[in-house]
Amino acid sequence: MHTVTPWSTTAQADIENSEILLERKVLDYTYQFYNTGDSLWIVAITPKNGKMAFRAAFAINSCFEVSNLFDDGDSIVITLSSRLGNYEVRAGFPDRQTPILHYTTFFTANIPLLIPFWPRDIIPIPQNGIIENTAGKIHMQQYGSRSGLIFASITKPQTGSFFYFQNLTSLSEYCQATQTESQNTVGGNWPELGFQLPTTDKLPLPSGIPFTISDAYVILDAEIFEQTAEICENFLNNLVKIYKVLKQPRVEYNNWPDIARKAITDLTRSKGAWTQKDGNPYLNAYLCDFETPAESMVQLAVLAPLKEYEKWSGEKLSLCEDLAKGLSAFYDPKINCINRWLPALSDKLDGSEEQKKEMVMDSWYLHHPLMNLARIALHGDKTAETLLLDSIDYAIKVAHHFKYSWPVFYNMETLEIIKAETAPGAGGENDVPGSYAHLMLLVYKLTKEKRYLAEAEKAAKRLQYLGLNILYQANNTAFSAGALLELYKITNKKLYLELSYACLAGLFKNVQLYDCRYGYGKNYTNFFSIFPLNDAPYTAAYEEVEVYAALSEYLVETKDVPFLPSVKTLIGEFVKYAVSRIAYYYPTMLPKEMLSQEVKTGEIQADLWVPLEDLYNGWQKSGQVGQEVYGSGMAFGVIPRQYIKxxxxxxxxxxxxNRNSKRGKTLTIDLQGDREMSCSLKIMKLGNRDLNMKVFQDKEALDPFDKSSKINQYKLSGKGLVKIQW
Incomplete structure (x- = not known):
């Protein structure tokens, strides 16, 4: 039997002893509205006669009187009055094909109020017995500043599942007025679940102003989900159903070619970005951090996208030459592999952190620089190819030693485990088998040797034992998803496709699907941000850019694959908002008052086009970790994927x-997203020729919605074949 609070233990009896204010049938579901005195409840009845109750309004220390009830068949509006203020609850069903319940609650206080407690808004109601005796399985729920959602199955009685989403964008005015946060607001313990309005202890809620205090969406399902594959598929499908009825924020355009030029200038000239050893320049990980030795990951994290940009621009960049010069010095003959730390500077490792010791390897750091060497080698760079192939057997040896299940830290010479788990019982770096598989597939593509394909399969199969817990670090999980998709295309084994969906579910569980418009968060667009770790309190530049790049490639590779449509929707929309949003990692784009004065590593120079590692929404200042030089590949990664000359x-x-090709006087762009969603196309004039372009999508001629002598702008469907003729 579960323990419950007084605000839930009487709810079942209160509902059963109250009259139905209103009843609505939608498809196979029935929704009943009750005023029980201190709460307005919406009770949903499933086809299996299961009942879930949703508290749409709470009267605090008072009782409700229904002032007005309006129902025109589309919208339901219930006006409630109490001694402390007035409420308005608006309810509706925005999608006639899916039983989505949407209710929004507004509260206007009569006097300024401190609110020290608020009950959660979901409880299961059994046909027989009491709510304390019900049981359920919570598959996913909000952590920190991620999306305000909970996805669960009711296992006692076995009546189905529900997906609940709180649109936290709507809570921004409340949080701004009361100096509260919307993080960790959706969750709870069975049987008391759902949203809990942030309690106020600093500023009272002002009187006389209507505030949105709940904006909830609910999808019910008669099925109970137990297997990882069905949980992930339904999570992704439900998230898209909600996404399509949400009001999404405006997309901003950033001039990425201009940003790239500024970033090249600042990286080249900034003395704080570089250190020297044996005549070779090396990028610091953080601006003005001269104490930490140069890292192979840092050099290659910037060089790989810079090489892509160099190919796109057709210009030779001295910055590429500088970064490439010192790569061979990372090769360590003691292990026959490139090392994380520059061996010639290993004496500078001070042991201040677990990994800052000679020969200590953080598992994903071994594979990451090798991936980037492989990418550069695939573009024809022989130095990168030699370094990669000289190192790859060591990576395979490590994989075999750990049986494709990597710890957090190990000794590179002895392979002794230094730190086995991220937390007690949580396992090591769970997604490393997937990133290792990605590395092996890159080497397979380079060499055509089937032993690397076999290694990729062996590692990928380890992921099936992790259930919903694959994600350790978001960029590596994104690489894992891509590797699994590629393995599915090569082998046609359904397991790999299901595991790829599990990776994607982990990623989209880890996003912020709302726009924080309070505190410092109101200074930049943060809708659809993704967090680097499951428990990270901030979003991080480098990890976000790599997720963006990996998912861009992923969507392109889904062509001709029988694929879950919701994945295409989410990836297309994520990329659209990422391109709009990630420029705000540059401190030049932010007001200086939101930048932290205390920095963990190095220092912040707000006038440089070098990104911050960390962006916080809400009331915390950003840049607390430092200015992330290794995230400086951001613009160079965006341009080749979003711009076409x-x-x-x-x-x-x-x-x-997109995948694009040019033939004669025609540019063809293939979009593999969602036909119901939209994206932007801009054609910009660089030379003297007039903008006399014809644009078609699926053979239908399009007119620009905005036109000038220098730029024409078009709105496109997210799926279809676009042709531009000149």
Whole structure:
């Protein structure tokens, strides 16, 4: 039997002893509205006669009187009055094909109020017995500043599942007025679940102003989900159903080519970005951090996208030459592999952190620089190829030693485990088998040797034992998803496709699907941000850029694959908002008052086009970790994926993942997203020729919605074949 609070233990009897204010049938579900005195409840009845009650309004220390009830068949509006203020609850069903309940609650206080407690808004109601005797399985719920959601199955009685989403964008005015946070607001313990309004202890809620205090969406399902594959698939499908009825924020355009030029100038000239050893320049991990030795990951994290940009621009960059010069010095003959730390500077490792010791390896750090070497080698760089192939057997030896299940830290010479788990019982770096598989597939593509394909499969199969817990670090999970998709395309084994969905579910559980418009968060767009770790309190530049790049490639690779449509929707929209949003990691884009004065590593120079590692929404200042030099590949990664040159006279920008090709006087762009969603196309004039372009999507001629002598802008569907003719 579960223990419950007084605000839930009487709810079942209160509902059963109250009259139905209103009843609505939607498809196979029935929704009943009750005023029980201190609460307005919406009770949903499932086809299996299961009942879930949703507390749409709470009268605090008072009782409700129904002032007005309006129902026109589409919208339901219930006006409630209490001694402390007035409420308005608006309810509706925005999608006739899916039983989505949407209710929004507004509260206007009569006097300024401190609110020290608020009950959660979901309880199961059994047909027989009491709520304390019900049982359920929570599959996913909000952590920190991620989306305000909970996905669960009711296992006693076995009546189905529910997906609940609180649109936390709507809570921004409340949080701004009361100096509270929307993080960790949706969750709870069975049987008391759902949303809990942030309690106020600093500023009272002002009187006389209507505030949104709940904006909830609910999807019910008659099925109980137990297997990982069905949980992930339903999570992704339900998230898209909610996404399509949400009001999404405006997308901003950033001039990425201009940002790239500024970033190259600042990286090249900033003395705080570089250190020297044996005549070779090396990037610091953080601006003005001269104490930490150079890292192979840092050099390659910037060099790999810079090489992509160099190929796109057709210009030779001295910055590429500088970064490439010192790579061979990372090769350590003691282990026959490149090392994380520059061996010639290993004496500078001070042991201040677990990994800052000679020969201590953080598992994902071994594979990451090798991945980037492989990418550069695939573009024809022989130095990168030699370094990669000289190192790859060591990586395979480590994989075999740990049986494709890596710890957090180990000794590179002895392979002794230094730290086995991220937390007690949580296992090591769970997604490393997937990133290792990605590395092996890159080497397989380079060499055509089947032993690397076999290694990829062996590692990938380890992921099936992790259930919903694959994600350790978001960028590595994104690489894992791509590797699994590739393995599915090669082998046609359904297991790999299901595991790929599990990776994607982990990623989209870890996003912030709302726009924080309070505190410092109101200074930048943060809708659809993704967090680097399951428990990270901030979003991080480098990890976000790598997730963006990996998912861009992923969506392109889904062509001709029988694929879950909701994945295409989410990836297309994530990329669109990432391109709009991630420029705000540059401190030049932010007001200086939101930048932290205390920095963990190095220092912040707010006038440099070098990104911050950490962005917080809400009331915390950003840049607390430092200015992340290794995230400086951001602009160089965006441009080749979103911009297309047409001769020397025009530049095309599109904010969706795409595959494109030019033939004669025609540019063809293939979009694999969602036909119901939209993306932007801009054609910009660079030279002297006029913008006399014809644009078609699926053979239908399109007119620009905005047109000038220098730029034409079009709205496209997220799926279809686009042709531009000149």
């Amino acid at each position: 047409i001769e020397e006279d025009f530049l095309v920008f599109i904010d969706y993942p």
